[in-house]
Amino acid sequence: MRTRSKLCAWVLLGCLPLPVQALSLFACEPEWAALARELAPEARMTSATHAYQDPHYIEARPSLIARLRRADLAICSGAALEAGWLPALQQRAANPGVHNGQPGMLFIASVVETIDQLDEVPFGAGDVHPEGNPHLQLDPERLRQAGAAVSQRLAQVDPDQAAEYRARYLRWSLAWQQRLADWQARAEPLRGQRIVVQHSTFDYLWRWLGIEVIADLEPRPGVPPTPGHLNTLVGQVESGKPLAIVHSWYQAPDSAQWLARRTGVPVLALPSTIAPDRGIGTPAQLFDHLLDQLLEQQNAR
Ligand SMILES: [Zn+2]
Structure with a gap:
């Protein structure tokens, strides 16, 4: 729990209240930093990864350890x-407040239902x-649920401001639901499309969006594309007439481009998270951008 005692500085002017120290938040991925910024704009925010980095694999750098050491609340996707990299960061940061199971450590996947859960992982299934x-x-919709969970945790680690976090979440959630309805209406032409x-x-x-995935460049989840696997996809992709071959900004475009040359299906690189340097600074801007890109592709057909 945080204390917000007002300290006094004895200077010539007398006893002055020092500013209340801002909450320190650590996000594993930029989308959670952006979401937390909507709900606690005055908090100090840091993200361990950015849009051009694969969040599955980063290095537990000393600067990240120092930032996790200072964190009042850490927000990560979870589901492994x-x-x-996170367990090593937690261990080296030696901040008991952000250990698993503590109010200061929030795994979104533990409070929002994930898809494709498995009872057991088949041998050789890849990185599943x-x-x-x-x-x-x-x-x-899951991002809205994540917003509710973040707001509750903010109130837990900073109870003095609980009412404010709740009020801010309610305002944000209302605006989000309005956006959701607009996005759904805009996205209607994409329903039933296919994608690689x-x-x-x-x-x-x-x-x-109701878009069907007809092929994955990865031979198995988490295993990089191989020439042999890509060759097996050519016929499938040609006959499936997908809207695009999509890869994320943090992935090398080579495999998608190779398949595009062989099949004539265009490549579409999409951000999987916010990227303030490209004008995508909020979760809403991310969905606006994704829909713009997909609809542009659809209109160009
Ligand atoms: Zn993944």
């Missing part, structure tokens, strides 16, 4: 997305996780 697909920021992907990064988005 960060299994390769029984906890389901962790890329749940790309479903706007590289990894399950956008699976929540495809489900929400």
Whole structure:
């Protein structure tokens, strides 16, 4: 729990209240930093990864350890997305407040239902996780649920401001639901379209939009595309007439481009998270951008 005692500084002017220290938030991925910014704009925010980095694999750098050490609340996707680096960060940060199970550690996948959960992982299945697909920021309804969970945790770690966090969440959620209705109306022409992907990064988005995935450039989840696997996809992609071959900004475009040259299906690189340097600074701007790109592709057919 945080204390917000007002300290006094004895200077010539007397006893002055020092400004209340801002809450320090650590997000594993930029989308959670952006979501938290909507709900706690005055908090100090840091994201361990950015849009051009694969969130499955990053290095537990000393600067990240220092930032996690100072955090009042850490927000991560969970479902083992960060299994390769977060445990090391938590251990080295030595901040008991952000250990698993503490109010200061929020895994979104533990409070929002994931898709593709498995009872057991078949041998040789690749990099699949029984906890389901962790890329749940790309479903706007789940993102709203994540907003509710973030707001509750903010209130838990900073109880003095609980009423404010609740009020801000209610305002944000109302505006979000209005946007959701607008997006759904705009996205209607995309329903029933087909797509080729590289990894399950956008699976929540495809489900929400009613777009069918007909092929994955990865031979098995998490295994990079191989020439042999790509060759087997050519006929399938040609006959399936998909809207595009999609890869995320953090993936190399080579495999998608190779398949595009062979099949004539265009490549579409999409951001899987916010990217303030490209004008995508909020979760709403991310969905606006994704819909713009997909609809542009649809109109160009
Ligand atoms: Zn993944």
